[in-house]
Structure formats: C-alpha cells, structure tokens
Amino acid sequence: MSSTKGSVVSEPKDEVLLVPNDLVEKTVGVAVDIGASMLKIVFRSKENLEESVGKDTKLGHLQLVSFPRDKLHEGLDYVAKRCALSRPADGRLPTICTTGTGGWEFRKAVSQKFNVRTKSVVEFDCFANAFLYLASHLSRKHLLHPYDDEATVEPLRMVEEYVEVMTALNRSSDETPASDRNCRGKLDFSGSMGKIIADSNEPIAEAEEIYPCLLTICGSVFTYIIINEDKTFQLIEYSARGGRGFHALGSLLTGCKVCYPLTPFHSTVYYLSL
Numbered sequence: 001m002s003s004t005k006g007s008v009v010s011e012p013k014d015e016v017l018l019v020p021n022d023l024v025e026k027t028v029g030v031a032v033d034i035g036a037s038m039l040k041i042v043f044r045s046k047e048n049l050e051e052s053v054g055k056d057t058k059l060g061h062l063q064l065v066s067f068p069r070d071k072l073h074e075g076l077d078y079v080a081k082r083c084a085l086s087r088p089a090d091g092r093l094p095t096i097c098t099t100g101t102g103g104w105e106f107r108k109a110v111s112q113k114f115n116v117r118t119k120s121v122v123e124f125d126c127f128a129n130a131f132l133y134l135a136s137h138l139s140r141k142h143l144l145h146p147y148d149d150e151a152t153v154e155p156l157r158m159v160e161e162y163v164e165v166m167t168a169l170n171r172s173s174d175e176t177p178a179s180d181r182n183c184r185g186k187l188d189f190s191g192s193m194g195k196i197i198a199d200s201n202e203p204i205a206e207a208e209e210i211y212p213c214l215l216t217i218c219g220s221v222f223t224y225i226i227i228n229e230d231k232t233f234q235l236i237e238y239s240a241r242g243g244r245g246f247h248a249l250g251s252l253l254t255g256c257k258v259c260y261p262l263t264p265f266h267s268t269v270y271y272l273s274l
Helices: 021-026 046-052 069-080 101-105 107-114 123-135 149-170 178-183 243-254
Strands: 015-020 030-034 038-043 059-068 095-099 117-120 213-218 222-227 233-239
Touching (some): 015 021, 021 046, 038 069, 059 069, 069 107, 123 222, 123 233
Antiparallel strands (some): 213 222
16 A cells, blocks of 8 residues: 555555466456455456456466545545456346455445445455465465564464463463363464475465464454364454554544554654654
C-alpha cells in the first residue's frame, strides 16, 4: 500500500500473488476481506486471465490490494474497474466470498458494486483450507519466505515463559485450564523442525513432512490453528490483543480516529519514548 497523509489516499500498489494456474482459470474472480481497520481484496485482473487461459504453465498470478477501511468505496471502485469476473452462462449472479468483521456489515455495498451475491465465510476456515490447497500445489520457494533461524528465538522464549507462568499458576489447582488441555501434546517445540528442502520444485506437502504444523494469523486479532497429519484442523487459541487492541491504545494516546496515521511510528519512534 502506498503512503497516506491525512485523509488523502494515493494510488494503491497491487501486490502480485503467485498461485497455481488452475486457480486463476477457475476462480470467480474476486474475494473481499473487510477487517477492523483495513479492506483487502484479492482479484483476478484481465491481464492475469489472458496470461493463464489455455497456456501450458503450472503457475499464474492474482492481485492483492488494500485500503484503509474508511476508504471502502474507493477500494471497491478500484477493483471493480480492473477485475475479470466469471459469470454463469444462464445469467445467474455469481457468488463471491467475504470475510472479516465488515464482510456481513457491508455485504450490500459489495454486492451492488460487483453485481454479485456474497457469502460470508469464517476466515479461520479460509486460512487453513487455502494453506492446504497451496501446500499441495506450490513448492517451498514459491509458497514461503526463506526460513530464518533468528526469527524463532524470541517467539520460543515467549512460549517458554508463558508455560512457566501457567505451570506455576496451576500447581495449587487440581483443575487444568481448558486451553492447557486442548494444546497439551499437540506441538513439541523442543524437537526438530524436520528436513527443509529449499530447492525442490515439488509441492511442499509432497517434498517434506510438514504436518502437523501451526498457522498463525496476525491481524486485528491473533489466531493459532493446528493443521493435523490427516489434513483436519482446529482453532486452538484466539486473542483480541492484536492490531485492534494496539489501534485502540494508539487512539487513546494520540487522539487519532483511524489507524493509518499511526503506522509510521513503528519505524521512526522508539517504543519506550512514545
């Protein structure tokens, strides 16, 4: 997303997503997520469609664009002019999926802008099913960022501290908290992460033993999902102490009504002096 100043939003920059070519051909053409602070839309452009249909290639592209939530209508206009929707031959309206807190609230605006029906779906299910699909079609180098050992140091330290605190709190209680019962034994942070094959062209789910694995959503809320070896999945933790909580805290401290004037602070202001 390009920079913003005040209430003026400059021309957005599309992010290009690498996906299986089959998805580009078969998708309806647009999916909308309206979160607590941002509008995110994945869509198929006319150029994406032209480079994929009838081509002997395994990979294609979709576009991702985002807008501040208070620029919802500008964002919908931007995508409506660029997306290539697939419409049934019998004249029925196509159905597109929406997620997020605003998916249901703004369903009428989305329906009217794209001339479609909307179906509000649970984003946790979308996230897990999308990972299962992409992991069975894309290689590690196409699906994931390069693995960074240093990135695990702080999260693992926090997990260890959390476990120590919970263990100390539970010593005097015969009742084991539900969250502890649900998570116990499902993940072992002390073991090996398995063999990583960075240069394989095979789908990551075939080239490596990646299940069970943990997926994390870091947005307005924090969400943790376990994908099991049998490809089933379950939500194991959900916390509202994500971006939504920090947005509220930032608003209280600064008086800002929307989130995007606050975003430059993370790279320009030392957190202890904020």
